[in-house]
Amino acid sequence: MSIEIIIPFFLILQTILIAYLILSLNRRKSHGDGLEKQLSEIRQELNQQMQANRSELQAGLVNQFQLVFDNLRSNSKEQQEALKEFGILFRDNVNAFNALQKEKFQELVQKQERMLQSTEERLEKMRETVDEKLQKTLEARLGQSFELVSKQLLAVQKGLGEMQTLATGVGDLKRVLSNVKSRGVLGEYQLQGILENILSPDQYAYNVSVKKGMTERVEYAVKMPGTSDDGPVYLPIDAKFPQETYYRLLDAYDNGDKALVEAARNDLFKAIKKAAQDISQKYLHPPYTTDFAxxxxxxxxxxxxxxxDGHLAQMLQKDFKIVVTGPTTLAAMLNSLQMGFRTLAIQQRSSEVWKVLGAVKSEFSKFGDLISKAQKKINEASTDLDNLVGTRTRVIQRKLKEVEELPEEDGTQLLDG
Structure with a gap:
C-alpha cells in the first residue's frame, strides 16, 4: 500500500481514538480527581504522539513530493525527446507533402493550359459558325424586312389614295348636307329603307296627294284600312333634318357654355315646331288622312x-297632332301597324272561312249518306258470298262422298298431267 493512502488513514484513526478518549473521560469525570490526573497524562502522551506523527508525516510527504518531482522531471525529458522526434518527423512529412503538392499543382497548371487552349479553339470555331449563321439570318431578315416595308409603303400609298378619294366623298357629302333639299332627300332615303324593310309595297305609298284637288304631296304615307269607298285612309310621314341648329347645339355642348346650349336648344325646338306646323297644315285632312301625322x-x-324635353313632345301632339319619331321608334310603330293589319285581315276573312265550313258540313252530310249506302251494299255482298261458300260447298261435298279417292301421288300426277 502506498504512503499516500496510509497517511490519511492513520490521521483518521488517530482522530477517532482522540474522540473516543474524550468521551471516555467525560463519562468518568464523576469518579474523582484521580481521573483528571490520568487524563492530563493521557493528553500529554497524545500530544507527544501527535507531534511525532506530524514529524513522520511531514518527512513522508517530503519524500513523496521528491519522488513525484523526480518522476515528473524524468517524464518531461522523455516528452521533450518524443516531441523533438515528432517535430522532425512532421517537418519531413510536410516537406514531402509540399513537394507532392507542388508537383500536382504543376500538372494541374499544365492541364488547365491545355484545356484553355482547347476551349479557345472551340470558341473560335463557334464564333466563326455563329458569325456565319448570323450573317445569313441577318441578310434574310433584312431582305424580308425590306420586302415588308416595300409592301407596307405600297399599302400606305394605296391608303392615301383611298383617303384622298374618301376626303373627296366627304366633301361631296358635306356639300350635300349643306343643301336643305339634299338633306331632305337623305332623310327620305332612310325613311324609304325602313318602310321597305317592314311593310309590303301595297301597304304604303310614295309622293301621295292625300286629298283630291290639292297640289301638296306628302313624302310617304301608310295605307290604313278605312270604310270609305274613295280609297284607303293615309297616315302621313314626313322626314325633317334641321342640320344647322342641331350642329350648333353639339358645338355648344362641346364648348360647355350653358348659355350657348340653351340658345341652341331653343333654336332647335323652334325649327321642330315650324316643321310640325307645316306637316299639320299641309298633310292632315281627315277623313282622307288620319287625325295625326x-x-x-x-x-x-x-x-x-x-x-x-317632354313638354315639347306633348305640345306637338296636342297643338299640331304630330308624333315625333326616330329610326328605332318608327320601326317599332310600323311593326305594331303591321300586326294590326294582319289581325284585321284575319277578321275580314273569318266570315268567308265560316261560309266555307258550312259548305263543308253540308257536303260531309251527303258523304255520310253515301258511305252508309256503300256499307249496306258491302254487307249484302258479304252475305251472298257466305251463302255461296257455305251452302254450295256442303252440297258439292255430299255429291263427292260417293266418289272413290285416289292416292295423293296419283291425284297429283293426274292433275299436273
Missing part, C-alpha cells in the same frame, strides 16, 4: 334631344 328625324341623337 309622323315627323321622322333621321338621327337617333337628334330624336333623343327632342324627346328629352
Amino acid at each position: 309622323l315627323l321622322f328625324l333621321p338621327m337617333e341623337s337628334l330624336y333623343a334631344e327632342v324627346v328629352r
Whole structure:
C-alpha cells in the first residue's frame, strides 16, 4: 500500500481514538480527581504522539513530493525527446507533402493550359459558325424586312389614295348636307329603307296627294284600312333634318357654355315646331288622312334631344297632332301597324272561312249518306258470298262422298298431267 493512502488513514484513526478518549473521560469525570490526573497524562502522551506523527508525516510527504518531482522531471525529458522526434518527423512529412503538392499543382497548371487552349479553339470555331449563321439570318431578315416595308409603303400609298378619294366623298357629302333639299332627300332615303324593310309595297305609298284637288304631296304615307269607298285612309310621314341648329347645339355642348346650349336648344325646338306646323297644315285632312301625322328625324341623337324635353313632345301632339319619331321608334310603330293589319285581315276573312265550313258540313252530310249506302251494299255482298261458300260447298261435298279417292301421288300426277 502506498504512503499516500496510509497517511490519511492513520490521521483518521488517530482522530477517532482522540474522540473516543474524550468521551471516555467525560463519562468518568464523576469518579474523582484521580481521573483528571490520568487524563492530563493521557493528553500529554497524545500530544507527544501527535507531534511525532506530524514529524513522520511531514518527512513522508517530503519524500513523496521528491519522488513525484523526480518522476515528473524524468517524464518531461522523455516528452521533450518524443516531441523533438515528432517535430522532425512532421517537418519531413510536410516537406514531402509540399513537394507532392507542388508537383500536382504543376500538372494541374499544365492541364488547365491545355484545356484553355482547347476551349479557345472551340470558341473560335463557334464564333466563326455563329458569325456565319448570323450573317445569313441577318441578310434574310433584312431582305424580308425590306420586302415588308416595300409592301407596307405600297399599302400606305394605296391608303392615301383611298383617303384622298374618301376626303373627296366627304366633301361631296358635306356639300350635300349643306343643301336643305339634299338633306331632305337623305332623310327620305332612310325613311324609304325602313318602310321597305317592314311593310309590303301595297301597304304604303310614295309622293301621295292625300286629298283630291290639292297640289301638296306628302313624302310617304301608310295605307290604313278605312270604310270609305274613295280609297284607303293615309297616315302621313314626313322626314325633317334641321342640320344647322342641331350642329350648333353639339358645338355648344362641346364648348360647355350653358348659355350657348340653351340658345341652341331653343333654336332647335323652334325649327321642330315650324316643321310640325307645316306637316299639320299641309298633310292632315281627315277623313282622307288620319287625325295625326309622323315627323321622322333621321338621327337617333337628334330624336333623343327632342324627346328629352317632354313638354315639347306633348305640345306637338296636342297643338299640331304630330308624333315625333326616330329610326328605332318608327320601326317599332310600323311593326305594331303591321300586326294590326294582319289581325284585321284575319277578321275580314273569318266570315268567308265560316261560309266555307258550312259548305263543308253540308257536303260531309251527303258523304255520310253515301258511305252508309256503300256499307249496306258491302254487307249484302258479304252475305251472298257466305251463302255461296257455305251452302254450295256442303252440297258439292255430299255429291263427292260417293266418289272413290285416289292416292295423293296419283291425284297429283293426274292433275299436273
